[in-house]
Amino acid sequence: MAEVTINNLTKKYDSYTVLEFEEWKISNGTIWIKGGNGTGKSTLFKIIAGQIPFKGEVMINTISLRQKPVDYRALISYAEAEPQYPALITGNELLDYHIRVRKSNRKTSTELVEEFNMGDFMDNKIGGYSSGMLKKLSLICAFTGDAELFILDEPLITIDIEAANVLYKIIQNYRNQGKTLLISSHQEIDKNLISIDSTFQIQDLRLVLC
Amino acid sequence: MLKLYIKTLGKEFYLQHTGLLLFIFYIVFGAVEPGQMVTYHQTLIISICSSPISLSIFLLILSIYTLKCYWFINQKLALPIYQFINISCSVNKKEQIKNWAVLYAVIGQPVLVYVAIFACVGIIYSFYWSILIVITYYLMLLIGAAFFTYRSVNLRYIYRKKFVAIDLRKTNKPFWSWPLYYLLKSQTIMLIVCKILSFILFKGIIWMFADANQDLKVGLIAILAVIITHSVIISTVLKHERTQLSFLNSLPVSNGKRMLTRLFFLSCLFTPELLFYISYSSNSIYSILTGLMFCISGAFTLMMSIYFFDNDTELNPTFVFLFFIVSMFVILYQQILIFSLLLLIITTIYHHQLFFKSKL
Numbered sequence: 001m002a003e004v005t006i007n008n009l010t011k012k013y014d015s016y017t018v019l020e021f022e023e024w025k026i027s028n029g030t031i032w033i034k035g036g037n038g039t040g041k042s043t044l045f046k047i048i049a050g051q052i053p054f055k056g057e058v059m060i061n062t063i064s065l066r067q068k069p070v071d072y073r074a075l076i077s078y079a080e081a082e083p084q085y086p087a088l089i090t091g092n093e094l095l096d097y098h099i100r101v102r103k104s105n106r107k108t109s110t111e112l113v114e115e116f117n118m119g120d121f122m123d124n125k126i127g128g129y130s131s132g133m134l135k136k137l138s139l140i141c142a143f144t145g146d147a148e149l150f151i152l153d154e155p156l157i158t159i160d161i162e163a164a165n166v167l168y169k170i171i172q173n174y175r176n177q178g179k180t181l182l183i184s185s186h187q188e189i190d191k192n193l194i195s196i197d198s199t200f201q202i203q204d205l206r207l208v209l210c
Numbered sequence: 211m212l213k214l215y216i217k218t219l220g221k222e223f224y225l226q227h228t229g230l231l232l233f234i235f236y237i238v239f240g241a242v243e244p245g246q247m248v249t250y251h252q253t254l255i256i257s258i259c260s261s262p263i264s265l266s267i268f269l270l271i272l273s274i275y276t277l278k279c280y281w282f283i284n285q286k287l288a289l290p291i292y293q294f295i296n297i298s299c300s301v302n303k304k305e306q307i308k309n310w311a312v313l314y315a316v317i318g319q320p321v322l323v324y325v326a327i328f329a330c331v332g333i334i335y336s337f338y339w340s341i342l343i344v345i346t347y348y349l350m351l352l353i354g355a356a357f358f359t360y361r362s363v364n365l366r367y368i369y370r371k372k373f374v375a376i377d378l379r380k381t382n383k384p385f386w387s388w389p390l391y392y393l394l395k396s397q398t399i400m401l402i403v404c405k406i407l408s409f410i411l412f413k414g415i416i417w418m419f420a421d422a423n424q425d426l427k428v429g430l431i432a433i434l435a436v437i438i439t440h441s442v443i444i445s446t447v448l449k450h451e452r453t454q455l456s457f458l459n460s461l462p463v464s465n466g467k468r469m470l471t472r473l474f475f476l477s478c479l480f481t482p483e484l485l486f487y488i489s490y491s492s493n494s495i496y497s498i499l500t501g502l503m504f505c506i507s508g509a510f511t512l513m514m515s516i517y518f519f520d521n522d523t524e525l526n527p528t529f530v531f532l533f534f535i536v537s538m539f540v541i542l543y544q545q546i547l548i549f550s551l552l553l554l555i556i557t558t559i560y561h562h563q564l565f566f567k568s569k570l
Contacts, residue, residue: 051456065568071462080457086450101462
């Protein structure tokens with residue numbers, strides 16, 4: 001279980017403030033952050049994923065990103081909206097690196113590869129992947145290892161219906177295991193396939209419960 | 211359209227190569243006493259005009275510079291931010307080639323100025339054939355570069371068969387080697403040109419001060435030239451790392467591991483030059499250690515400066531220039547080991563800060 005706490009957050013791009021609030025707390029379950037383009041969903045996710053600098057404090061179960069970045073990052077897994085990877089390496093090389101860093105086993109990842117129908121492409125260079133394949137690879141990497149918090153930024157864009165159904169199933173499984181899943185999407189999520197525990201949207205620079 | 215080319219591609223070329231151009235300017239004009247400058251260049255040009263071998267070397271230098279410009283423009287044109295250039299395809303062929311040729315002449319100004327001086331001296335001493343050869347050759351280089359750029363912009367749909375296709379898919383590439391593969395496979399021409407330039411400068415400095423009899427200062431100036439020559443490569447690799455390897459920021463990889471990977475990459479990148487330096491140092495442990503320290507810490511400082519100035523296209527080249535000036539003084543005052551250690555300590559602290567602020 002991951003309890004995510006954000007305190008006194010301010011995020012600006014030059015003089016433009018994107019996010020500013022005193023406190024936001026979430027615990028286990030599937031949390032959907034909805035909203036249109038430019039509302040700050042991806043920025044929020046990048047902050048929690050330790051991708052970009054910000055003012056404030058982000059913690060998971062009292063482990064602070066600022067004070068213990070490696071321990072913090074061991075608890076999270078992040079799949080960005082538009083993943084970018086080195087074009088010259090193969091899908092397997094990227095996956096092997098994730099397995100090694102996350103001290104995970106190959107078997108779980110192989111199952112994920114098969115579920116997402118990526119088996120035939122994993123030995124190909126990433127540069128030759130379509131945007132959908134790139135997205136699937138980022139999801140496979142994100143679900144590699146034993147993280148407590150899964151941050152999935154727009155996981156449904158560019159993937160086909162079959163892959164979306166696989167993703168719904170995985171999300172539901174992880175939720176049932178007591179993990180926390182943060183999902184952003186401007187598309188409606190099929191609530192018959194996954195249980196959404198809470199929904200937020202960003203209004204006036206802060207997160208508001210819907 | 212031409213104005214736009216000059217304002218974007220032309221400006222970016224000069225901003226990225228300020229350090230290198232200033233270094234070459236120093237080597238060509240600053241290494242001679244001011245009172246002997248005119249006589250020195252007069253003699254140099256006369257010797258180029260009168261010897262076919264010297265003339266060939268001069269033409270080779272012109273070719274390398276033009277190749278570097280061509281590579282730079284083509285590399286930029288492949289970036290999404292330069293996709294607007296594709297609109298030039300609607301203009302007729304002659305106009306397009308003319309625009310590209312003028313752009314190459316603009317970014318080739320440092321060479322063009324020397325060709326002009328060459329022509330003046332050549333006329334005074336009646337070396338008409340040499341002048342004709344140099345001017346014709348340089349014009350051909352400009353038009354050639356313009357023509358090939360025109361082709362790459364207009365004929366992108368043509369499938370180009372690779373002459374050398376090495377399939378590396380089955381070779382397991384460990385993480386530390388990814389930036390090296392990126393350079394070898396995606397930035398091949400840039401790497402080759404950089405290495406040629408680096409070798410010429412290294413050997414040139416050693417030959418220029420051959421009478422100094424393996425003085426440590428000479429070797430360190432050569433290493434400084436090597437670092438400055440690689441500034442564009444370092445910036446390119448870092449840009450690649452910040453976009454394509456940004457996923458690292460969400461993985462439990464420690465600051466020490468990330469920094470060591472970078473230092474290891476720089477050590478691999480500079481291996482050929484460091485081997486030259488070691489052979490020059492003739493087994494003096496102190497000289498070898500000083501050179502290695504200066505090379506790695508200097509290159510790492512340039513890498514960290516890109517973070518510090520947030521990849522600012524004006525401040526970054528200024529820093530490269532300042533680094534060159536300061537390093538030169540430190541070398542002359544024989545304090546390079548302390549300077550290198552200081553650079554390494556400062557950059558290590560800065561890297562640590564960047565890591566903890568999620569800025570890597």
